[in-house]
Amino acid sequence: MDSALFLNAVVAGLLLAGFYAAVAVGISISFGMLDVVNIAHPGFIILGSYVALMVHQWLGVDPIAISVVLSPLFFVLGMALYRVFYLAFERRGQESLRGLAFFFGILFITEVVLILIYGVDYQLVKTAYSETVWRLGEVGFPLRLLVPCVVSVVMVLGVQLFLNRTFFGRAVLAVSQDQLALRIMGVNPVKVKELAFALSIATAGVAGAFLIVIQPVQPSIGREFIGLAFAICVLGGLGSLYGTLVGAVILGVAESFTATYFGPSWAPAVSFGLLLLTLAFRPAGLFGR
Amino acid sequence: MSNRRFAITAFVVAIALIGASLAIENAYFFTAAYGVLVFVILATAWNILGGYTGYVNFGTPAFFAIGAYTTVFLYNAFQAPLIVDIVCGTAVAGLAGLAVGYLTLRLRGVFFAIATLALAVVMLTFVVNWEYVGGARGAYVITRGDAPFGFASWKHYLYVVIAVLATVAIVVARLLERSKIGRGLAAIRDDELAAECAGVPTLRLKLLSAATSCGLMGMAGTTYPYFYAYTEPLSIFSLSYAVNSIAMPMIGGMTSWVGPLIGALLLGTLQQLVQVTIASDLNLLITGLLLVLFVTLAPNGILGWFDAWKRRRKR
Numbered sequence: 001m002d003s004a005l006f007l008n009a010v011v012a013g014l015l016l017a018g019f020y021a022a023v024a025v026g027i028s029i030s031f032g033m034l035d036v037v038n039i040a041h042p043g044f045i046i047l048g049s050y051v052a053l054m055v056h057q058w059l060g061v062d063p064i065a066i067s068v069v070l071s072p073l074f075f076v077l078g079m080a081l082y083r084v085f086y087l088a089f090e091r092r093g094q095e096s097l098r099g100l101a102f103f104f105g106i107l108f109i110t111e112v113v114l115i116l117i118y119g120v121d122y123q124l125v126k127t128a129y130s131e132t133v134w135r136l137g138e139v140g141f142p143l144r145l146l147v148p149c150v151v152s153v154v155m156v157l158g159v160q161l162f163l164n165r166t167f168f169g170r171a172v173l174a175v176s177q178d179q180l181a182l183r184i185m186g187v188n189p190v191k192v193k194e195l196a197f198a199l200s201i202a203t204a205g206v207a208g209a210f211l212i213v214i215q216p217v218q219p220s221i222g223r224e225f226i227g228l229a230f231a232i233c234v235l236g237g238l239g240s241l242y243g244t245l246v247g248a249v250i251l252g253v254a255e256s257f258t259a260t261y262f263g264p265s266w267a268p269a270v271s272f273g274l275l276l277l278t279l280a281f282r283p284a285g286l287f288g289r
Numbered sequence: 290m291s292n293r294r295f296a297i298t299a300f301v302v303a304i305a306l307i308g309a310s311l312a313i314e315n316a317y318f319f320t321a322a323y324g325v326l327v328f329v330i331l332a333t334a335w336n337i338l339g340g341y342t343g344y345v346n347f348g349t350p351a352f353f354a355i356g357a358y359t360t361v362f363l364y365n366a367f368q369a370p371l372i373v374d375i376v377c378g379t380a381v382a383g384l385a386g387l388a389v390g391y392l393t394l395r396l397r398g399v400f401f402a403i404a405t406l407a408l409a410v411v412m413l414t415f416v417v418n419w420e421y422v423g424g425a426r427g428a429y430v431i432t433r434g435d436a437p438f439g440f441a442s443w444k445h446y447l448y449v450v451i452a453v454l455a456t457v458a459i460v461v462a463r464l465l466e467r468s469k470i471g472r473g474l475a476a477i478r479d480d481e482l483a484a485e486c487a488g489v490p491t492l493r494l495k496l497l498s499a500a501t502s503c504g505l506m507g508m509a510g511t512t513y514p515y516f517y518a519y520t521e522p523l524s525i526f527s528l529s530y531a532v533n534s535i536a537m538p539m540i541g542g543m544t545s546w547v548g549p550l551i552g553a554l555l556l557g558t559l560q561q562l563v564q565v566t567i568a569s570d571l572n573l574l575i576t577g578l579l580l581v582l583f584v585t586l587a588p589n590g591i592l593g594w595f596d597a598w599k600r601r602r603k604r
Contacts, residue, residue: 031399037399037402039347039402039403039406084585088584088585088586089585092588094588096343096345096398096399097339097343097345097398098539098584098588100345100399100402101345101535101536101539101580101584102581102584102585104347104531104532104535104580105532105536105577105578105580105581105584106581108528108532108573108576108577108580109574109577109578109581111528112570112573112574112577113574115570116570116571116574220528223406223410223528224410226403226406227403227406227407227410230403230407231407234400265414265417265418265425266414266418268410268413268414269410269411269414269415271407272407272408272410272411273411275403275404275407276389276392276393276404276407276408276411279392279393279396279400279403279404280392280393283396283400
């Protein structure tokens with residue numbers, strides 16, 4: 001086996017994993033901790049891509065910086081979405097069937113609206129560092145992958161610290177464990193879920209900016225990330241952000257190897273194949289209780 | 290009405306409607322009607338698992354594609370007659386549904402939903418890389434010679450075939466709904482734990498329901514390659530099949546076989562009209578918006594309105 005090719009595949013997989021963690025962290029929060037199965041999450045990632053694209057074309061600023069500045073917008077969007085979801089489904093105990101269909105409809109609507117506005121052409125944002133590749137011996141570190149990877153890992157670790165160290169973060173963890181106890185402590189679980197869900201949508205906006213720096217984006221590629229994000233969360237064990245990071249690394253490296261040795265057209269099947277296998281044999285995830 | 294009488298009535302009505310419609314000379318009518326009838330089958334099939342049992346299937350395109358690509362495969366390999374395609378396509382899709390069900394139906398319902406989404410992408414990747422059935426370029430299935438049984442054209446003939454298949458799907462759905470199995474499925478939908486405790490063989494019923502539902506979806510796809518002559522992965526795996534097969538039962542009402550039928554006829558016809566008069570992308574947007582609106586504001590669909598109206602009259 002060619003060692004340079006092998007090393008490059010590992011590095012590319014690890015860099016990709018950073019981005020995947022950003023994609024999955026939102027699902028880890030909404031699905032893993034809040035039990036809200038937000039399959040529209042990838043729709044918001046693509047929306048983030050297009051918002052970053054729009055502002056970039058307008059002001060010429062770096063898309064990742066734009067997304068961080070605009071993340072409060074996505075936060076508010078997430079709050080609104082959760083409020084609708086809560087009033088229409090969760091409160092009536094209908095979240096499993098109709099709530100799923102609701103989010104599926106939202107995913108579909110964002111996709112079609114973006115197609116109506118931007119068409120089905122692939123769009124990419126060229127940044128100052130897009131063409132640069134750092135080299136370490138035979139191994140290349142393209143900055144267009146490295147920058148999103150670093151920012152993403154910082155974001156995921158930041159969210160993890162926030163959840164572990166603050167009162168609000170502990171309240172989020174408590175929502176998934178014992179809502180009654182939370183009420184007795186004088187905290188409104190619905191409010192906590194609303195804010196945590198909003199946080200998950202805010203991460204989607206940032207992940208969208210990563211995406212459009214890494215690869216060309218088209219409205220309907222969002223659904224490819226559904227399986228990916230859920231595969232990572234289930235693989236890492238639901239509700240654990242460190243698990244999410246590990247799951248992202250496994251998936252990133254597996255996809256990179258498949259693309260290198262079998263051709264890129266097989267790569268999408270990897271995440272879904274892994275997801276099906278995990279669900280079949282270890283539904284609690286690698287680190288599940 | 291007993292199931293046998295229902296089946297006989299359904300087929301008589303279907304034959305009468307088909308006979309009457311054959312007098313229509315407009316070729317567009319057959320294309321539009323074919324499209325709507327495919328949706329009748331998909332919506333009815335989806336409702337068997339989604340409405341009766343309470344498990345969401347996002348993978349309609351995957352099972353539809355299994356049906357269509359079984360036909361392409363059998364055509365390439367043996368030039369098999371249509372009836373063989375239909376039987377094999379249904380069986381293969383049913384087995385695929387059974388397999389996915391076996392892997393995930395023991396877990397929470399959410400996992401089944403995600404797994405079916407996953408299956409659609411796996412199947413797409415598989416088909417794109419499988420050159421024998423056309424790969425990414427697509428495959429041609431050419432209908433040669435005159436249409437069988439003296440029909441004016443192949444499109445007429447395939448329209449009649451899909452109408453018969455739609456009737457079969459509705460009869461099967463009603464058969465399940467009104468039987469002991471149907472009551473078991475409803476028990477699973479309402480409270481799976483209680484059903485299990487009451488001695489309902491939940492896993493076996495869920496698997497049966499998944500296999501039937503997915504098999505019928507495959508059946509809907511088997512005539513596609515013949516009707517459109519050109520079969521290409523991206524249009525077969527179109528998300529519009531997934532959205533429509535969920536939206537139609539949700540809009541019509543999920544508790545009975547009538548709901549998906551109403552939903553499919555209404556939404557299918559609306560889409561054909563919008564597609565001709567405005568634009569096809571807008572048509573998808575309307576479907577999405579209607580789905581979200583109905584699911585949020587009228588969770589029991591049109592049948593729910595009808596039930597509420599009946600209850601009010603009784604009082």
